[in-house]
Structures are given as structure tokens and as C-alpha cells.
Amino acid sequence: MQPTVPTRARNGGDPPQASLHRALRCARQGWPVHPLAPGRKTPAANCADCQGSRHTHDGCACLAEGRPCHGFYAATLDEERIRRWWGSNPNYGVGVACGPAGLVVIDIDAHTTRLADRDRLLPGIAIPDTIDLTGLESGFHTIAVLAALHEEPSPADDDTTLRVRTPSGGLHVWYRTRPGHRMLSSTGAGKKRALAWQVDVRGLGGYIVTPGTVTAGGTYAVQDGARVPRLLPTWLSAELERTGHREPPVVASTAPVAVPSRAAQAISRARGLRGSTTGSALDRTIATVLADVHACAAVPEGASFSEKLNRAAFTMGGLVAAGRLSVQAAEDHLTAAAEHARPGQARRAHGIIRSGMAAGHQRPLHTGGHT
Template sequence: MASELHNSRSYSSLAAPVAGPLVTARWCASRGWPVHPLAPGRKTPAGNCEDCRRPGHHHKGCGCPAAGRWCHGFHAATLDFARIEQWWGANPGFGVGISCGPAGLLVVDIDAHERQLPGRDRLLPGIAISDSIDLTGLANGFHTIGVLAALRGFTSPADDETTLRVRTPSGGLHVWYRAHSGHRWQCSTGSGVRALAWQVDVRAHGGYIVAPGTVTDAGVYEPVGPAREPAPLPDWLARELERTGHLPPAYVPAPRPVPPRARQAVLAAGGGHRGAGRVLAALLAEVAACAAVTEGAAFSEKLNRAAFTAGGLVAGGQLAAEEAEHALREAAEHARPGQERRYTAIIRSGLSAGRTRPLLPGGRA
């Protein structure tokens, strides 16, 4: 894989020769991707030294990386070619890991394992899936990320031939993207509290990814398709990542009042006096407060929640559809002026989902 790593045109979607780990590590570092050793034959980091294995020892303040040791996994990742020569030259069996955050990478890790489906609310977090929808055949991450992409009207990352994709030994797929500058995207697992989709992990800040060409006891991490460099993270996928909480919490000042025209629309329907309407007004205030910061305020998530509530009020006969959309648009434009296309998609999706569960004075139907 040595020549292929340096010449993207020489790759094919079929099997390619595999470079030695040292060549792979150099290739990654030459692209500004900090590397660290993986245990021979495995996809996990090489073990710490004896001192670093002691209970309570933490990577912060540890002198091992500065002393040239690879302790603490991706925290020791380096671009230093001399250190790379030292580590992999003396340990040719090491695999290669890449620290995603410092590399400016976000990798969508799609799992191919068929498992029992979780509850419908966990398949696509934040998106309601009606009981009337037949889920027969939905079995893994390729399916859930495909459904999410189809709902948004875009190509699934699994089929994105514009970017580097790497087939894993287990049949999964790593889809590599260049992260937006200044965004500290966070890792997640497809079965965790924060998730993009069921059976779909996200590797970003605070995580690492196995380098293309790495050989483990289970097989090779093999590039597929024509692209050999990560493409920029698609805007639609960035919006979904923000909606599902993949940006770190940011300081957000106390909620500002709901913009006057938005509040007027809620009050016109009696929303300022009825319990459910008061909930909507509070949610609109959270959306409006996102104006204080440009990112990390969970704007998409908050707008989606407000739209879902508004949809329930509409279905319950407590708010006119036009008034609901008007109130949501006013709050969204206040928070993210000039992003009409983005917030319109969120509003329509949330309203549609909310209408499936009418919100009545006593609660959801």
C-alpha cells in the first residue's frame, strides 16, 4: 500500500497491497493527522507503561508522552517523524491509530452487526417513528443512516463516493470527513445517550480511528471506492450532528424574552395562559436565547423540540398551524438570521412529528 498511499489514483475499490505500519504512520502524519500505536493485531491502543497502569493515574500531567512513550492512547498521538520512526521502527507489529480531533477529522462509523432493534425512539434520536411504519428488514447501521439521509433528501454517507471510506474487517464502514473549522464535534456511540443513529458511532474530539491499511488479526481496514482523501463534512450531516448534541455545551446567558412577534402569535392562541402554551413559550425563549452564541447552543435540538410541541398543540386544536409556524420562524430567525433554509427544514420536520401526538390540556393523547 506504500505507493497507493501516496498516489490516490492507483487505488481501486478492490483489494490493494498493504503498506507497512511505519509507511502508513508517515503518510498520515504528512497529512497533519497525529498518530499513535495500536496493539499488534488489535484495534485498541498499545498498553501503557507500568506506572501509567496504576489506579488513579491520569493522562493530564503525565510525563510519558513528552518523554517519548506512547502511554494513554490518542493523548500521545504525534506528528513528530523522529518519534514515529522510533515507535514503529522498534515495533513493526504496531497498528496505526489517528487522533480525530487534532487531525480535524470526523468519522462516521457504521456498524454492520445485526442486532435486536431497540425502541423506535432510539433508532433515529429526536425523530418520531410512527407505530404504523413497518420496520421489517431494518437490522443495522447501514439501514438507519440510510433512512436518516433519505428523510433529509441526501445520499447516505455509506454511499458517498466523494470522500474516503474504509471497510472494516467486521463488514462495517468508516466514512471520513474533514470537520468544519472551529467546531469541536464530540464522539458518540449508536447505542448511547447521544447518538446520530442506532448502530452508527461518531469519532471526533476525544476519540481515535484506525488508519486505512492497518492489519489486525480480524483482517484489513481497506479503502473502498474512488476517493482517497476526506471531503468536507456535508452541511446536512453537520446539522444532524448539532441536532443530536454532538457539539459541546457552551455558556448560554439566561433566556431572552421571546421575540415580540413570536410571543404575539402564541398569545393570540391563548398560549400564554394555558399550560401547554406556556411550555411552548418557554421553548421559544430557549430558541431565541441561542442568538447569544454562534455554535454549541444546541439550536437545532431546541428548535426541533419547540416545533414538536407546537405540532402537538396544532393537532390538539389549541393552536392554528399558521400561527405555530409563524412563531417558530420568528424565534429561529432571531437566533440564526439568514439561515432560513436550515431552520425551515427543522421546523417542518418537528411540526410533522408533533402532529402525530396531539397535545391536549391533560397532556399528550
């Protein structure tokens, strides 16, 4: 994706269809998107029912039914859904759910506030009282100091990756994460985890505003240099892990996983595939695709079940599009795996499966592998 900054419309927002086109470009890049409130950097408002009951995203029927409630939890790759959302309100901004997109964004702030205590400037790194802190005023300074300790340039100066200037004078530095190395979100003042004072981390559990988005405060403008995110530098990855940002690995049970009867029935139906692949080869492919979903059964919470089911559904949609599997067989496999991992959440799983398969259907898988 090569983000472009559109010409600002007379009403102070994006030109007609600019947000829709930006959302579609992101989705085609594999970055799930969700609407932002017009002219703002915050998610679009929940529907009246969600506002009235004040429930969380977990189990909300709106997500399964394709409504843009609960912010980044509604993020999708489904182009039909995206066109419906932005077609109903072309003034929506575009947010990207960082974790599912495989992104981590270093959000450097330049707020005018009182300097934090020494032990909060660089969490876990002692700053002796003998060091003069005069001139240390923002996140641009603290991230530069952290980089200097590693004899590396500051991410703010990293023109080999996508950098976006924010209307408030801050900077978003976009990176891709390595497979299996997703990073959690945090704020620079967070007590649970933090990278540096006035430096937020946008990762799993957070979202980022797309470049080119226009708000009341101004435009999120791409800076000179690279226009796509590069792989997260090793030193910065190590610092994020040191400060507690690395997503804990999912430890699968060592006991044999019992295959539910519905899954066995689905495998039986799947043997009537349309291609030249043998049933056993297809079974092995399906088992690999569903492995991460099945493993969620061993972890009641924090296993990223929704994302893993969405990824499996995306791949199964590709198998269907390539003629290697019927729609019904794919849905049966996914439903059985979801029921095994999260019993009693069929409605939630159905929405994820439907969205993921629809997106995957746009990318047929003609090989024996999976994505």
C-alpha cells in the same frame, strides 16, 4: 494523503515498515498518530507504571516524555517520535486522533443484535408505531433513513469521500470538519449523544484506525471512489449539531488578559529577531498565534488546551525554522501562555511545546501569517 492497502505479510500482519510509512504519511497530512496494539484495533498497552497506578492521561509524565501511553492522548505529529515508536515495534498499527486532525468519521456498524426501541433508532426523531420496521437491521439502514429525511444519499454511498470497509463488515466514512466546527465522539447506543442506532461518530475524544491496517480479523480496506476525506456535508453537520456532537464554543473572557511577567520578558528577547520583519509586526503575529491558548484561562475544563497549545507550538516552530524567532524566545512565549492558561502544569505543557515545535520546524513560515 492517498492511503494504499499494502500486501499482507506471511505472518498475517503488515509488511515490514508499512505501519511506519503509514504513520508518517498521516503526520505529514497534519493528522496526529498513535500506536495500536499489533494485530488489533485498540491502542497499544500503557507502560508498567501507568498500568500499575491506573491514573488518567491528565498530567501523566509519560506523555510529556514522549511515551505512547493513554492511547490517542499520546498522538503526535513529531516524526522523530513516530520513528522511535514504530522502530521499537514495527508491528504496531496506526491510529489517528480525529479531533486534533480536523476529522469526523461516521462509523457504520452491521452487528447482529436486537433492534433498538423506536425512540433510540434516530434520537430526537419520532417514529410512529404505524411505521413497519421490518427489514431495519443495521446502521446501514438507520443512516440511510436519516439521509432520506434530508433527501440526501446515505454517507455509506458517498463515493466523493474516503470510505474504508472494516474487517467486521462495517464502514468508516471519513470527512473533514470546518474550522471551528469540531465534532465530539459518540456511540450509536449512547444516552448522552448519538446520531443513529449502530452508527458511531469518531471525532474529538476518539480515534480511527487508518486504512490499510491489518488486524487478526482482516484488513481495513479502501473502497472505490475518493481516497481523501472531503468536507463534511452541510446536512450531516446540521444533524451532528442537533444531536449534541458539536464542540461547545470557547467563550473568552471580556476582561483584559494580564500578560505575565515572563511573557513580557520573552517579548523583549524576541525583538532581537534574525529576519527583516519589524519587532512590532512579529509581536502581532505571536499574539495572534497565542490568542487561543490565552483564552483557555477563562475555561478551566473542556477548552481543548492541549490541542491549542500544540497548534501554537507548531506555528512557532515554523517561525523558528524561517529564522524569524529564536528557539528560546519561542519556548518562552509558549511557556508563559501555557502557565497563564493552566497554572501549575508546566511539565505537561513542556512536552506539548517540545513536540509541537519539533513538528512545526519541518514547515518554515516565510510569510507574516500563521497556520
